[in-house]
Ligand SMILES: Nc1ncnc2c1ncn2[C@@H]1O[C@H](COP(=O)(O)OP(=O)(O)OP(=O)(O)O)[C@@H](O)[C@H]1O
């Protein structure tokens with residue numbers, strides 16, 4: 353049997369809620385075989401990030417090479433890429449793969465800790481976005497990367513268009529988790545604007561939602577679904593993961609990657 357496969361290029365979260373751990377857990381739930389390239393290791397829990405160790409760029413390259421030499425890949429997902437050197441190596445490698453690529457431009461943890469060096473911002477636009485089937489910024493990330501304020505759904509639409517028209521991504525999903533009211537996300541794929549809307553769930557336990565959502569989109573692309581359908585399935589999945597999130601740790605608890613088994617959203 354040959355499964356669909358996905359590779360995540362991201363940081364490790366020792367607390368298991370975000371980063372590589374969230375990505376692999378999500379791939380598994382979609383029955384997509386997960387592979388990983390670690391860019392940084394974080395000492396992290398639900399209260400915050402206590403320490404960060406960046407993997408040497410030569411070792412990031414070694415991991416990419418080991419996978420490329422031997423294993424099939426249906427999709428690439430990236431998360432924490434902290435330095436411009438890492439962004440360059442990762443971007444140049446992705447450019448050669450010619451498969452769908454989901455780029456989650458992780459900048460700051462939900463607990464407020466910077467996960468990317470400031471000078472890496474420009475490197476994301478230069479090396480990663482041009483290869484992305486979709487970039488998945490949250491509101492603060494979109495505001496920083498585009499240097500604009502986002503307060504309304506119309507602003508989200510404008511931002512999504514700018515990621516495509518100005519920064520060269522093929523698609524952009526601007527996530528509205530940080531706005532008040534409904535949990536609305538706006539997708540622009542270079543053609544039309546689509547809106548994904550769910551009621552807001554009252555919980556503090558949203559650690560890792562961004563990583564989990566992007567990985568669910570990637571898993572659906574690996575299975576051959578189109579981007580709009582991949583986002584629709586992933587939105588249902590993340591909503592249930594938040595609804596049944598775990599009240600563990602004394603900070604913002606993690607989402608529940610197996611919640612969909614109760615709700616049968618697949
Ligand atoms: N309280 C909530 N109830 C329902 N959906 C939510 C809630 N918070 C976030 N979402 C949804 O979760 C997904 C992730 O969005 P968000 O904007 O929180 O991303 P993020 O900031 O990258 O995540 P993280 O919390 O991991 O930093 C989006 O679909 C968003 O609409």
Ligand SMILES: Cc1ncc(COP(=O)(O)O)c(N)n1
Nearest residue numbers: 363364370371461462559560
């Ligand atoms: C290694 C790593 N990657 C990504 C995130 C973002 O996730 P969140 O915004 O939920 O903290 C994180 N906290 N840690």
